[in-house]
Amino acid sequence: MPELPEVETTVKAINKFENNILERVVVHNKNLRWEVGEAVELDTKGKLVKKITRRAKYILIHLDKSYLMIHLGMSGKLRIQSTKNNYFKKHDHAEFIFKDEKIVFNDPRRFGSIHLTDDFNKHKLIENLGVEPLSKNLNKEYLFNLCKVSNLDIKKLIMDQKKIVGVGNIYASESLFLAGVKPNRSCKKISLDDCSKIVKAIKKVLRYAIKMGGTTLKDFYSADGSEGYFSLELKVYGRNNEICKHCDSEIKKIIIGQRATFYCEVCQS
DNA sequence: CTGAGATCCTGTCTGC
DNA sequence: TGCAGACAGGATCTCA
Numbered sequence: 001m002p003e004l005p006e007v008e009t010t011v012k013a014i015n016k017f018e019n020n021i022l023e024r025v026v027v028h029n030k031n032l033r034w035e036v037g038e039a040v041e042l043d044t045k046g047k048l049v050k051k052i053t054r055r056a057k058y059i060l061i062h063l064d065k066s067y068l069m070i071h072l073g074m075s076g077k078l079r080i081q082s083t084k085n086n087y088f089k090k091h092d093h094a095e096f097i098f099k100d101e102k103i104v105f106n107d108p109r110r111f112g113s114i115h116l117t118d119d120f121n122k123h124k125l126i127e128n129l130g131v132e133p134l135s136k137n138l139n140k141e142y143l144f145n146l147c148k149v150s151n152l153d154i155k156k157l158i159m160d161q162k163k164i165v166g167v168g169n170i171y172a173s174e175s176l177f178l179a180g181v182k183p184n185r186s187c188k189k190i191s192l193d194d195c196s197k198i199v200k201a202i203k204k205v206l207r208y209a210i211k212m213g214g215t216t217l218k219d220f221y222s223a224d225g226s227e228g229y230f231s232l233e234l235k236v237y238g239r240n241n242e243i244c245k246h247c248d249s250e251i252k253k254i255i256i257g258q259r260a261t262f263y264c265e266v267c268q269s
Numbered sequence: 270c271t272g273a274g275a276t277c278c279t280g281t282c283t284g285c
Numbered sequence: 286t287g288c289a290g291a292c293a294g295g296a297t298c299t300c301a
Contacts, residue, residue, distance in 0.1 A: 074278090075294080109277085152271095215294075258273090274298105
């Protein structure tokens with residue numbers, strides 16, 4: 001489910017808990033992508049939430065001297081629920097309980113994770129991550145320098161979290177369509193001018209998707225229960241055998257790195 | 270070091 | 286309708 005826009009949308013929905021006291025965290029199932037450490041329950045009791053931010057696809061809850069890191073994996077989502085409401089869903093694995101409301105972590109496939117760390121920048125899952133796509137660190141020169149030394153297809157490169165964070169399978173296809181670049185083009189055949197188009201496309205697609213509240217395909221909802229409307233804007237993702245919205249040819253589906261990839265043979269080269 | 274492929278897990282959809 | 290198999294928005298790990 002969640003790529004950068006969905007995580008950003010989720011962060012916006014829960015940032016109303018900033019400056020509130022996190023009374024306690026209850027973990028119902030610690031067998032997530034990585035085992036949830038005891039500290040997540042033990043060392044978070046009664047802590048003030050100072051800020052809630054995002055780094056890559058991680059949600060960061062800033063406590064007094066530590067940080068809760070939440071990754072939603074493939075099927076994870078958060079939802080806000082009244083503490084008076086004892087309603088419980090299958091695959092609710094953890095609850096972050098405040099005075100009147102709680103944030104519930106639900107994740108059917110359990111590819112998500114929850115950590116408590118003293119310094120998220122030094123956490124092994126974060127320290128080696130690449131640049132934020134919406135920052136100035138992602139620019140045509142940065143991408144071109146990566147392309148010059150890579151033997152990957154361009155789509156694999158822009159999805160590599162150690163190079164650029166936040167771009168997942170949907171937005172990779174969408175960005176390359178907007179840039180007019182075929183996803184299976186070798187990085188070695190990507191020019192500086194192509195990099196300029198790709199960088200602009202990534203930023204534009206992600207910004208617009210955030211504005212639309214992310215992409216709801218089947219089961220993404222923001223923490224406040226709202227749907228993401230970027231699904232209506234998808235130009236290629238999931239549209240194989242349908243007609244391209246820019247020309248009249250058929251959208252093709254190929255597999256790159258075991259992931260479904262969509263493109264238009266006429267609009268992209 | 271790089272890159273390809275398997276792998277973790279459950280739910281849903283497709284085709285026979 | 287039932288059931289097997291494919292597939293799903295992620296990302297790490299192993300191996301060549």
